[in-house]
Amino acid sequence: MVAKIQTTKQAEVQRIFDALSRAIAQHRLRPGTRLVEAQIVEALKANRNHVQSALQRLALQRIVTIEPNRGALVSQPSAGEARDVFVARRAIERAIVESITPEAMRKHQQRVSSHVSNERKATDSDDRRDIVRELSEFHLMLGDLSGNQVLSEILANLMVRSSLIVSLYQRNDVPSCASDEHEEILSALAQGDRERAVRVMIEHLDELESQLDLSEAPDPEVDLRQALADL
Numbered sequence: 167m168v169a170k171i172q173t174t175k176q177a178e179v180q181r182i183f184d185a186l187s188r189a190i191a192q193h194r195l196r197p198g199t200r201l202v203e204a205q206i207v208e209a210l211k212a213n214r215n216h217v218q219s220a221l222q223r224l225a226l227q228r229i230v231t232i233e234p235n236r237g238a239l240v241s242q243p244s245a246g247e248a249r250d251v252f253v254a255r256r257a258i259e260r261a262i263v264e265s266i267t268p269e270a271m272r273k274h275q276q277r278v279s280s281h282v283s284n285e286r287k288a289t290d291s292d293d294r295r296d297i298v299r300e301l302s303e304f305h306l307m308l309g310d311l312s313g314n315q316v317l318s319e320i321l322a323n324l325m326v327r328s329s330l331i332v333s334l335y336q337r338n339d340v341p342s343c344a345s346d347e348h349e350e351i352l353s354a355l356a357q358g359d360r361e362r363a364v365r366v367m368i369e370h371l372d373e374l375e376s377q378l379d380l381s382e383a384p385d386p387e388v389d390l391r392q393a394l395a396d397l
């Protein structure tokens with residue numbers, strides 16, 4: 167009985183964790199948003215203790231920040247942390263791409279082709295939320311295709327943190343991934359050319375990072391007259 171209660175609790179905490187992660191990854195909850203427990207309880211029809219456990223887990227993964235007396239906030243990664251996340255993504259996604267065999271590509275052919283068509287549909291539409299979801303789904307799908315659960319789990323965390331980073335530091339409002347690079351990676355993998363797939367993936371991640379403005383810390387002395395001129 168105790169074990170059963172424990173499992174139900176774990177499943178509930180996971181459900182809340184997943185819902186909040188997804189909302190953050192899809193930019194529905196932006197960095198710095200206050201995560202009011204009572205509202206989460208109501209929105210997700212969840213129990214308060216479970217919500218607290220899920221928030222603590224998100225905090226351990228640096229997706230949420232818990233501040234004494236202020237409660238939980240969606241994290242606001244610093245520029246330095248953003249750079250570190252990209253270094254980690256290059257290492258993890260290289261390992262993921264290197265693990266994907268042509269056999270795995272054949273086995274998951276259905277999923278890959280339905281993803282490609284969903285991603286095209288999303289990028290043809292103007293729905294930013296769909297675009298963000300599908301572009302990030304591509305990277306998560308490769309994690310699954312690698313068959314390495316540990317790499318997939320690390321990537322899932324890095325992808326949510328990347329979403330926060332894009333929300334904070336993207337120079338302009340264009341979607342961050344390019345679909346043709348995604349398709350090039352898939353076609354190299356289908357042909358068993360992992361070397362090319364790795365090369366394109368690294369170029370792709372470099373390109374994503376170059377779209378961010380991680381140059382400087384915020385400048386409290388900024389001259390507002392200058393910053394607001396020509397607008």
Ligand SMILES: [Zn+2]
Nearest residue numbers: 301304343344
């Ligand atoms: Zn991408």
